[in-house]
Amino acid sequence: DAMVIQNPRYQVTQFGKPVTLSCSQTLNHNVMYWYQQKSSQAPKLLFHYYDKDFNNEADTPDNFQSRRPNTSFCFLDIRSPGLGDAAMYLCATSRDRRGGETQYFGPGTRLLVL
Amino acid sequence: GQQLNQSPQSMFIQEGEDVSMNCTSSSIFNTWLWYKQDPGEGPVLLIALYKAGELTSNGRLTAQFGITRKDSFLNISASIPSDVGIYFCAGQPLGGTASKLTFGTGTRLQVTL
DSSP, X not given: OOOEEEEOSEEEEOXXXXXXXXXXXXXXXXXXXXXXXXXXXXXXXXXXXXXXXXXXXXXXXXXXXXXXXXXSEEEEEESXXXXXXXXXXXXXXXXXXXXXXXOEEOOOEEEXXX | OOOBEEEOSXXXXXXXXXXXXXXXXXXXXXXXXXXXXXXXXXXXXXXXXXXXXXXXEETTEEEEEOTXXXXXXXXXXXXXXXXXXXXXXXXXXXXXXXXXXXXXXXXXXXXXX
């Protein structure tokens, strides 16, 4: 089945220690998104890639970076995690970026910062 | 930024009951999506709506795109325990792109036996 895969499902890191979360997709979608979701809140868009074109949201902290080496993979790098970065991180994809395109989410990676 | 008002915030219902939740916006949307999120998992798409007035079913779920294009509702008939979770509406504003999904605040559904 075509899907969005996130690894690991749970990640524990130390305050200030860089961490990388990964996402892969077998849908061959052009667009990949990273969201941050804190407890009982709606997902918040951090940035997205449209093919190789990186699009950052205005309020995304510099501490968050992303890489997309190829169509299938996208990484979220948190350079110096703080306690406030503990959250669920969701990867999503859509076929294109036009209005009317649906986003499909992965299962998420829950990040714990000690 | 733009926000979607989703209600109710939470519901406690008995197994077998029907459920209704809705989302409203102050501006026009051209797409409405309904997602369900189980604890510790990512949102799963339930229903997508693309036209004003559209009524779409997926099993026991029915969703409608309001004719004013500023609201949508989701109904679940004959609820079962596995319906427990958080339901999010999400929309794309008129003239927007898929990258700009606006989410509702979520409706937490609990089902008692």
